[in-house]
Amino acid sequence: MTRSVRVLVAEDNEDHLFLTTRALEQTNHGLKLEVQGVRDGEEALDYFYRRGKYEDATRPHLLLLDLKMPKVDGLEVLDRIKSDPDLRSIPVVVLTSSDRPEDVEETYRRGGNSYVTKPITPNGMREGLRDITDYWMHVAALPEPPA
Amino acid sequence: MQAAQLAVRIAELIIFGALALIAVKRWRQHHDTAALWWAATVGILASVVAASFLISTTSESNAASWERKVLLALLLLFPYCLFRYGGQFVHQYVSLRRVAQFLTGGVVVWTFFLPRLGGSDAPRTTAIKFYLVGILVQWTLLSCIATYRLWRIGAKQASVARSRMRTMAVGTALLNIALLFAAFVPGDTKSGWPVVTGLMAIVCALCFFVGFVPPRVLRVVWRSPDAIRLRQAEISLMAVIQPEQIGAALVPHVAALFGGQGGVLVAPDGTVLAAAGLDPTEAKAAAVLATRATAENPVVQEGLIAVCLRNGWLAVRGSQLSPFFGRDEVDLLVGLGVFADLALERARLFQAERVAREEAERANDELETFVYSVSHDLKSPLVSLLGFLDYLKADVDESLSDEGRFFLDRISAASLYMQALIQDLLELSRIGRVQTESTDVDLAEVVHEVVAEQEAVHPNAALHIGALPVVTMNGLRARQLFTNLVANAIVHSGRDDVIVKVDAAVSPTGDVVVSVADNGKGVPADYREKIFGVFERLERQDSNSPNKGTGIGLAVCRKILEQYGGEITVADNGPGARFDMRFPAVAVRRGPAQLEAAK
Structure with a gap:
């Protein structure tokens, strides 16, 4: 039976969410990849704390997090997750179009697990996401998400 | 001798009179206590000098004796007024003032109780001699205190005030000496002593004059x-x-x-x-x-x-x-x-x-x-x-x-x-x-890497590298610089078999100029400044071939060099273009000549 891995993508740009989800689904790793998208930081937190429409949400194995988001921005979401003993074990990959050294620094300072600048071309995007899933699902060991 | 004495007395009258007028005027202007005491001081001197013309010095009458007594009493007030003037600028000890008042009051009263005051030729009785000692004590004591005070307060002041106060102190001392002379040397009209004491009084008056209203020249000197x-x-x-x-x-x-x-x-x-x-x-x-x-x-x-x-x-x-x-x-x-x-x-x-x-x-x-x-x-x-x-x-x-x-x-x-x-x-x-980190970058290494990359893409281009310096800059920026310039030289040369030379020369100031020269189309003179602008291109934009550049490469090069205090210019290279990059002496760790010598 193929292992099922849940990935949450927090991304405010609808197009990017679509492209990221599509690219993730196309990475064929012999895994059952469940990709769920949220559109801003607040929704991401609702998802993690099972509030509102995410009452029945199952916590993900991995979070792909954009930094520039309305309502609650990515760094704030990262802060909340990493300061919560329940959620802290979920790896967070920051996936953003920014390549500012300050953002990189801040991500790791707040406990982010990796920082990836969004590749601009479709090929780059696909390869990048394949590398990310490759690493987190094959090279590294993912913890079981908290219940 | 009498004529000389008269001349001296007239001079005394004029000078003390002028001094008194100025002092009174000053007091009326300022209305301060110091000015009042000063006006009183010189006013007394002027009055005494003026009165001495009216009073007979030889008459032995009773009236003459009283006139002399009034004049003498007035004169005895002079050291007291001076004492009070000097006291305006320092801490005033009440006890000292009481002593001064007692002494002055004493000698003034004594004056009027003297049996009879004769003329200048009259013999000095024992009572007169005692009295003379009394007024000498009062006069000398108060004058000395006044002199000391004027000198001391001057010491703390700036040049002009100091010199003024000291001149006045000298005047006070001189007046005292003149009085001693007048009291103890014969006062007969035949000897020269009255002239001498009179001259001393004039000098003293001049001192007061200069001290109180110093002339402009003196103020400039003092300053x-x-x-x-x-x-x-x-x-x-x-x-x-x-x-x-x-x-x-x-x-x-x-x-x-x-x-x-x-x-x-x-x-x-x-x-x-x-x-x-x-x-x-x-x-x-x-x-x-x-x-x-x-x-x-x-x-x-x-x-x-x-x-x-x-x-x-x-x-x-x-x-x-x-x-x-x-x-x-x-x-x-x-x-x-x-x-x-x-x-x-x-x-x-x-x-x-x-x-x-x-x-x-x-x-x-x-x-x-x-x-x-x-x-x-x-x-x-x-x-x-x-x-x-x-x-x-x-x-x-x-x-x-x-x-x-x-x-x-x-x-x-x-x-x-x-x-x-x-x-x-x-x-x-x-x-x-x-801000990027700077290290010592061997430009020869950088250029060799860049050239190797370009040769792989453009096999027909001939690339030559001369002796290059080691400079202090960011390695990535150095690479960016030469990638842009070498790629430009090849891509924009307009010929497949382009020859590109990278070389360096040291200027007399120690700056190093690294040049990238080609034998391509060159840059028309009109465009040699323009091409360093953002989005400035010589060729028409062609979105089909993005490898021909975006028109930012040279702007990037210029900005990089400016960051390190250098500059980049383009010149004609016979056929082709030569881009000269000047690295300032401070950024050069090792010049190309030194590099050659080391080999």
């Missing part, structure tokens, strides 16, 4: 030591740029030069920039008064001289020791004001320049941040565009006609070109925005 100090203050002014510092450097010296109580430098808005010798309340009051001065009319009132500067006001408050004397003080202050103005003007310009520079820097920073965020925001839709284009191609490519496929390719190429533009813009803004 010269302070003028030197002021000159030094002026020199130290050259080093300061804050208006407050200017005031602090200048005002104490100005106040000292005038022998005044203190001074203020007032800002154009009426606030006190610097004050010396005045407490904050006094300084504020002086500033309020000073602001009434205009360029035409300086303020001279309430013991204050103030002149209007272009950048505020300069004012000095006089002290009792050193009231202001005349127009030349105002002129002197105007002169000093010009100097203060120059310094303040310099400070103002410096400040304005700094504000302008900071504003320009901030505007530049803002622009770079703006460029960064705009390019950044442009990137986002581009990612979508390219992503969906890719899926579109994958999904419908086979069902498309040749023309449809051509259209899709054009969209794709244009998008990629736009992506390259944005990437380069981001890079350009990053060079100014982000």
